Every structure is written in structure tokens, then in C-alpha cells.
Amino acid sequence: MAAKAKNLDGAIDVELRHVIKEFDVPRKDNVRFRAVDDVSLQIRDGEFFALLGPSGCGKTTMLRMIAGFEMATSGEILIRGKAMQDVPPFHRPVNTVFQDYALFPHMSVLQNVMFGLEMEGVDKREAAKRAAEALEMVQLPVASDRKPRQLSGGQQQRVALARALVKRPQVLLLDEPLGALDLKLRKEMQIELANMQTELGITFVFVTHDQEEALTMADRIAVMSLGKVLQVGTPEEIYDAPNSRFVADFIGETVFLPGCLTRKDGMFGWVQFDGTTIETKAALSDTNIALNANVTLAVRPEKINLFAADGNVKFPDGSSDSAEVYKTGLRRDPDINIVEGYIKSANYIGTDTRYTVNVGGQHDVVVRVQNYGLRSDTSFTQGQRVNVFWDAETVRVLTQ
Amino acid sequence: MAQTALTPSLPTAPDIDMGAVRRDMAIRRTGKVFYVFNAAVTYFFLWAPIVVLIVFSFNDSRSVARWEGFTLQWYQNIFANVTGGASRAATSGALDALGNSFIIGIISTLIATVLATALALALVRFRFPGKSFIDGLLYLPVVIPEIAQAVSLVLFFSVIFDFYNATLAASLGLPNANRGFGTIIVGHVVFNIAFVVVVIRARLADMNPRLEEAARDLGANEWQTFTRITLPLLMPAIVAGALLAFTLSLDDYLITAYLSGPGTNTLTVFVFGLMRRGISPEINAISTLMIVISIVLIGISMMLQGRNAAGGK
Numbered sequence: 001m002a003a004k005a006k007n008l009d010g011a012i013d014v015e016l017r018h019v020i021k022e023f024d025v026p027r028k029d030n031v032r033f034r035a036v037d038d039v040s041l042q043i044r045d046g047e048f049f050a051l052l053g054p055s056g057c058g059k060t061t062m063l064r065m066i067a068g069f070e071m072a073t074s075g076e077i078l079i080r081g082k083a084m085q086d087v088p089p090f091h092r093p094v095n096t097v098f099q100d101y102a103l104f105p106h107m108s109v110l111q112n113v114m115f116g117l118e119m120e121g122v123d124k125r126e127a128a129k130r131a132a133e134a135l136e137m138v139q140l141p142v143a144s145d146r147k148p149r150q151l152s153g154g155q156q157q158r159v160a161l162a163r164a165l166v167k168r169p170q171v172l173l174l175d176e177p178l179g180a181l182d183l184k185l186r187k188e189m190q191i192e193l194a195n196m197q198t199e200l201g202i203t204f205v206f207v208t209h210d211q212e213e214a215l216t217m218a219d220r221i222a223v224m225s226l227g228k229v230l231q232v233g234t235p236e237e238i239y240d241a242p243n244s245r246f247v248a249d250f251i252g253e254t255v256f257l258p259g260c261l262t263r264k265d266g267m268f269g270w271v272q273f274d275g276t277t278i279e280t281k282a283a284l285s286d287t288n289i290a291l292n293a294n295v296t297l298a299v300r301p302e303k304i305n306l307f308a309a310d311g312n313v314k315f316p317d318g319s320s321d322s323a324e325v326y327k328t329g330l331r332r333d334p335d336i337n338i339v340e341g342y343i344k345s346a347n348y349i350g351t352d353t354r355y356t357v358n359v360g361g362q363h364d365v366v367v368r369v370q371n372y373g374l375r376s377d378t379s380f381t382q383g384q385r386v387n388v389f390w391d392a393e394t395v396r397v398l399t400q
Numbered sequence: 401m402a403q404t405a406l407t408p409s410l411p412t413a414p415d416i417d418m419g420a421v422r423r424d425m426a427i428r429r430t431g432k433v434f435y436v437f438n439a440a441v442t443y444f445f446l447w448a449p450i451v452v453l454i455v456f457s458f459n460d461s462r463s464v465a466r467w468e469g470f471t472l473q474w475y476q477n478i479f480a481n482v483t484g485g486a487s488r489a490a491t492s493g494a495l496d497a498l499g500n501s502f503i504i505g506i507i508s509t510l511i512a513t514v515l516a517t518a519l520a521l522a523l524v525r526f527r528f529p530g531k532s533f534i535d536g537l538l539y540l541p542v543v544i545p546e547i548a549q550a551v552s553l554v555l556f557f558s559v560i561f562d563f564y565n566a567t568l569a570a571s572l573g574l575p576n577a578n579r580g581f582g583t584i585i586v587g588h589v590v591f592n593i594a595f596v597v598v599v600i601r602a603r604l605a606d607m608n609p610r611l612e613e614a615a616r617d618l619g620a621n622e623w624q625t626f627t628r629i630t631l632p633l634l635m636p637a638i639v640a641g642a643l644l645a646f647t648l649s650l651d652d653y654l655i656t657a658y659l660s661g662p663g664t665n666t667l668t669v670f671v672f673g674l675m676r677r678g679i680s681p682e683i684n685a686i687s688t689l690m691i692v693i694s695i696v697l698i699g700i701s702m703m704l705q706g707r708n709a710a711g712g713k
Contacts, residue, residue, distance in 0.1 A: 069613050089616040096617045102610035106632050115628070119619035167618065 010045040011080070013203045014066060014171055019075035021061050035061040037227035038075070043171075048197050048204045050214040053224030054250070059207045060099075062224075063173050066205065067096050080170065090119070094171040095164035099179060101156045103148035109135070109159050110144035116167045134166035135159070137196075154185045161193075171203045178213065190216050211251045215239065223247045243285050245398050248298040255366050257297040261289055261397065269397050271297050276360030280337040281392040289399055296398045301368040303394035306357060309340060309385035316372045327387060335392040341365075343384045355380060357388050450691065457684035464679050474685035494686060497670035504581065504656075504666060505649040508588035513642045515589070516596035517634070523597070524604045539598075541591045550658040553587050554579075557659070580661035587655045592648055596641035599705060603637035640704035647697045651690065 021036040036058040043049045051059040064070040065077055068089035077084045084092060095116070103112050113131035118124070135144055138158040148156055157177060164172055178186045178193075194217045197204045208214050214221045215235040222232045223246075231243045242248035245256065262279060263270035267287065272279045282297055289295060307313040307327075312320040330336050341359035352370045359365060365388060380386060456464065460471035478494045523535060541549060561577040569576050611633065615625040653668040660669060667690065674683050 067613075067617060069616075088621075089613070090619045090621055094617075096614070098610050098614060100608065100610060102608060102614040104611060104614070104629060115615070115620075116618035119624060163614075163618065 012042050012078075013045040013047070013080060014041075014043040014205065015076075015078040015081075016041040016062070016066075017076040017078070019062070019065065019077060020073045021058070021065060021070060022073045034227055036065070036072075039227075039229050041222060041229060041232065043203060043205060046201050046203055048194065048206065048217055048219045050206045050208060050218035050221045051224060052208055052211060052214040052218075052221050052251075055209055057224040058227040059209075059224050060175055063096075063175055063205060063207050066171070067094055067173050068092050093169055094173055095167050095169040096173040096175065097157075097160045097164050097177045099175045099177065101148075101160040101177075103156055103159055103163070105148055108145045108147060109140070109142070109151070112148065112159055113144075113163045113166050116163060120167075131162070131166055134162040137165070138162045153180050154189070157181065157189065165200070165202075169202065171205060174204060174206045176207055176209070178208075179210075186213075193217060215251070223250065225250070240394075241283075241285070242298065242396060242398070245296055245298070248396065248398065253301055253366070255299045255301065255364070257299060257363050257365065259295055259297055261291055261293050261295050264289075264291060268392055269295075271295055271397055273297075273360050273363055275362045278339055278360045280339065280395070281335065282337075282395040282397045283393050284397045286399065289397065293399065298396040298398050299365055299390070300394065301354065301366040302352075304365065304367050304388060304390040306355065306367050306369065306380070306386045306388045308380065309387050314373075323387070330389060336389055337392060337395075338387050338389045341386060341388055343380045343382050343386060346380065346382060353379065355386075357386060359388060453684050454688050454691070457681060457688045459681060459684075462681065464681075474681040475689075477682055478685055478689070493665060494667075494670060494682070497665045497667045500581075500664060501650050501666040501668070504584050504588060504664075505646045508585045508592060508649050509642050509646040511585070512589045512592035512596055512645050513638060516593045516641060516645075517600055517638055519593065520597045520600040520604055521630075524601060539594055541594050546591075546654045549591065550587075550655045553583070553590070553655065554658050557583050578661050579659055580664050583659040583661070584656055584664060584666075587659045588645075588649045588652065591652070591655065592645040595648060596645050599641035599644060599701075600634060600637045602705075603634055607633055636704045640701040643697045643701035643704075647694050647701070650697075651694060 016039050019036055019039045020034065022032040022034050025031045025033050039058075039062065051062060053059050061070060065072050066079075066084075068084065068087065071085070079093060104115065107115065110128065110131055113134055114124075114127040117127035117130060122130070132144065135158075138161050140155060140158045140162065142151060142155060148159065151159065157180075160177065174193075178189050181189060190213060193204075197217075206214075206218065215238075218235060220232060220234055221238050222229045223238060224230065225246050231238060231247050233241075238247065239251055242251065242254075248254040249256075258274045259271040260274065261269050262272050264284070264287075267284055268281055269284045269289065270279050270281050280297070308323055311323060313323050313326045314320045327338060330338060339359045341357040344356045344358045344364060347354040347356075350371070352368050355367045355369060356364050357367055367388060455467075457474060458470050458472070459467055460473070461468035478498075480495075519538070523531070523538075528534075557579060561579075565576045568574060607630075611629055612625050615629045616622075620628060651668065653672060656666050657669050657672065660666070665673070667686065671683055671686055674680060
């Protein structure tokens, strides 16, 4: 998105310091469920920050603690450097867009949006004017005297957004606000929300379990699992350089290959696949991984490629070359790994074909090959001998 | 052999015992007839007495068993609050009794509804040790026999009043405490609270807790959240509960009779008094009026509760 020109080196807007949240387990006196487990996070001013994780990972609990609906069991939550422990929700400079919107059913759309202003003591006429402006901003094309239940899901979503934004909060908290919308509307709203955030410059903290949504909209993402934050980073960092097996698995598609670290050189390491003599070079997720440690190689199907082991290699421009010549050419780059294998199965999915390739007799990798020409130009047949190759930088060495 | 290979044999028809089919169909038909008959008898015994009561409330005769033409006289008697005179049965005081019923009904309903609303909120919102026990205690009045409750209330007030009359009233020269409006109202509040709580609780349990959170998120403090969000959303249930309580208060005889004092005849107590002298057309008319009022109030109450369920979220 070219429109994005944010200065994200600004002040820290929301900070969590060693936050723990425990809940009582009903009918079990001595057991407490730890929903958020020692989380420390810094969310910068003007940032679109996504909390991403599967359901039950504690992301919504964290949002509710920032909003003030839940109190942290221990640890600190600061907004603009001010501790929020004893500040009730109605005195916090944050507003929330709820998952089910939580629009007041007994009030009209306009009254819903005016409510927050009235609570601030803004007089009715001024509140109505500003509420109407907010509704215009979210492009709600319906009469504002309608009741919420007369609106579609997408329209209700816009009202909820206007109701929160009209307060001009320092931080806007969004709890899976697009979850109830159908796919097409959700895609539209993703772009609209991201644009709106850039325009307003308000910090957005966005909870979602949809990795694509987080990658599309967020400036930074915190990936959570079982109450812990596993990795914080830009979408590119999270996707290209996952620091753990969970993150690599949860975001995008990854094939994992078990192996042993045999050699290290700076950012890179050499991994021997278990039970084979195949050794490949890959990027270390952590330079402290010990030699001879058991590791996992994380391979993204779209970042690796293949060509036939015998005969000719066809290129997108129509030219072709002998496989042997092509292979020799590739070998000149020390970062390129080439592994021999055979096609175990092919799965045609239109834009590309997914090949499961068996390497070294024990391991399967998945390769996504884009169907740039007609299918016959790129297809490989079952049982065909192929060479799989990748750049060492695109494959990650993870501890287990 | 070649022939059988060319003409595929038809699958054999399933072996169905047509006798058993006919028998089962006959059982089903008989069953249907029985269901209809059963429903007809049940509804007849439910409604026939009431229909007779209503019809004879318009009967132009003192005779209870013979129809002699249409009249509105018995209703006029009630509203004229007639004392003695031509009619043998003393309809005197019918209107007074109706007034008493309404005063007691309105006051006890107001008190019961306010208390029940607060109680429902507390029971739904707060968790405390022994909550389910406290919950159960609340519904006790619904379960225990009304006569037992009436007796217990009489005893309770006797003990308190005896003590008060012997001590405070005697020493300070204050008037003695006696059963009357006050005791009846307390009695009605006691048995009504449980019913009203049930109605309001159902609505509260249905209410999205995010709505109150949203209000607080938008800057409303606890009181503003209650008055602007919680109370308006509960209102249909509160009104429904109140109408139910008012109807129960209006219809109650036992507790009212036991707790009444001089000059506190309610409509039910009044009708019971008349009944001692046999059924009269005035009783029919009063009863008809009470049936109509109860049906209308309960109808509105159920409509409000139904709307609750429909537009609750």
C-alpha cells in the first residue's frame, strides 16, 4: 500500500509489562486457568497492531485488560506511560469495537453513535452533528434513525466503528470485528479499515485468528499461543523469518523436515536430514543453536522450486535447456541447495500445482509450481525423477 | 442357460404382511379418535363452568339454574355499590372491595417489583458462596402450600404485634398495631417477589453482557450504564413481572383473608362472604369481571415477555 507513510518510531502508546491473567476454574478450588502468561509488549503510537492466535490463546483477554473489563492478576498495563490498574473503563482513553458489535438495541443508529459524546457532556445538538459526521466517515448509506436490528451485519459493523471513533480515542481496540462478515465484505472492510487507520493516525489494536487478515492490515503482529506471545514483528518478518515451529505452522503453509545441525557459519547452518546423507544449507532462526542438535527445517512450498532430472527444463519465456546444464549453472551459487527426489503425487489447483516430492526415501516436501503457461508446460508426472532446489535464505532452521 | 443370462431376473417383491398393515392402521385411527375425544373432554371441564358463570351473570333472574332473559342489572348493582334494598344479597361494598383490591394490588406490586428487580440483578451478577442455596430459598414461597404461608404470616405478625403492643405502645401511649392494609400488603409482597424475580431473571440472563461493557467503554459510569442501558432493556420484563404480580395480588384469597382486619375487604374476601349465603347473580358478575381483568393483564404480561425473547439481543 503506497499510501502508507507512517512514522512508527514514535512514542509507546500501550505497554504491557509481565502481565499475567488467571481465571478461577468453576468447581475446582485449587486450579486456576492462566489465560495470559507473562506477556510484555510495546505498541507504538499510530501503529496498526494485530494480536494473532488460535481461539483460546488469550488474545481477547489481553484486549479486555487494555479496555479495563478485566483486571490483570499481576503485571502492569500502561497507556501513554500511565498505569491503568485502578482506572475504570469509562476513564480510559481507549474505545472498543466488539466482536458482536454490542449496539444498543433500544436506540437508533444516531443515538448509538451519540451516546459516547453525551457521556462526555457534549450538548445534544453538537453531539448529533459529530455523530452524523462519524457516520459519514464510515460511509453508512442508511437513515440514522433506524434501529440496529434493521441493519445488515456489515452496516452494524460500521455503526460500531463510528460509535467508537466519534470519541477520538487514543487507542482503538477491535475484537475480531470482521469475523461475522462474509468473505467478500471482509476483504473490502480490511482495506477500508487499514486506510481509515492511516488517515486518522489512531493506534489500532486488532484481535484476529485469521492470519491473512493480520498480514493484510497490520504494521506489526504479535503471534500468541497458550497465553504467551511467541513472536512480534512486521508481517514480512513473521512470515519469512518465523522463530518457532508454531509460528511457521500457524502462518501460511509450511513443511517441516527433521534433521541434525552439522555445521554453522554465521547466519547459516547445515542440516542433515534424519536417516539420509542429504545435507542442505539454511538460515538459522537462532545463532545459538548447538551443533549436533536436533532441529526442524521449515520449508515454504512457494519458496522452493523443481525441475526434471532428465531431459530438458522449460522456462516461462518458452526457451529450454538441458537439465544437466541447468543444474550445473545453479550449482555455481553456493547458497542454492539441490536435492534429488521423485514426484509422489500431483495436485492441480488452477493457479498452481502442488507436488509432493519424496527426497532421500524418507521425507516429503511440498512444492508449489505456478502454472504460468498451459498445464503441459509445467507438469510433472507421478514417479518422475526431479531436482528440488531452494535458496538457503528462504528455508529456516528451527529448534524442534 | 443362455436365456437366463440374457433376461435379467426381476428383483422379488418385498414380503409384506398386509394383515399386519391393516391392523396397525386401525390402531392409528383409533388412537386419533381417542386424542380428539380426550382433548374435547379436557377443554369442556376447563371452560364449561366458566362459560356457565359468564352466561348466568347476565341472567334476568335470581334463580341460578334457569335462564329468563338478558340483563345488565347485576353489573349495575356492583357499580352502584348498592346497599341492601330490593336485592336480597348485599352487594353493598362491592365497589369498596374492588377499591381495596386495587390499592393493595398497586402498592404491593410496586414494592415487590422494585425489590425483585434489585434481587434479580444481584442474583445474576454476583457470585458468592452458597448462591444456589439462596436461589432455592427464593422459590420456596412458590412451592410451599399457601395455607402454610398464610398461617406463618399470621403467627409472625401476632408475635411482633403482641410484643410491640405490650412494650412500645403501652409505655409511650402509641396506638396498638393490628392486622389491616399493612399486613396484607406485606403478605402479597412476600409471595409476589419470587414470581417477579423469575420473569426479570430470564430477561437478564438473555441480555448480552457486552452491552453494558460497551456503555462503560463509551464513558458511562455505573449509574449511567444502569439508567441508560440496563433499565430500558429490562423494562419489558419489569412491566410483565409487575402485571403478573398485580394479577396474583388481585386474585389472592387465602393470605388476604388471614391477614385482613376490619374494613379491609378485598374483592375475593367479599365474594367469599357472599358465597356463604349461596350463589347469587352478583357473585357471577363480580367473578366474570375478575376473570376479564386477569385475562387482560396476564395477556399483556405474556405479550411483553414474548417480545423480550424475540427482540432481546
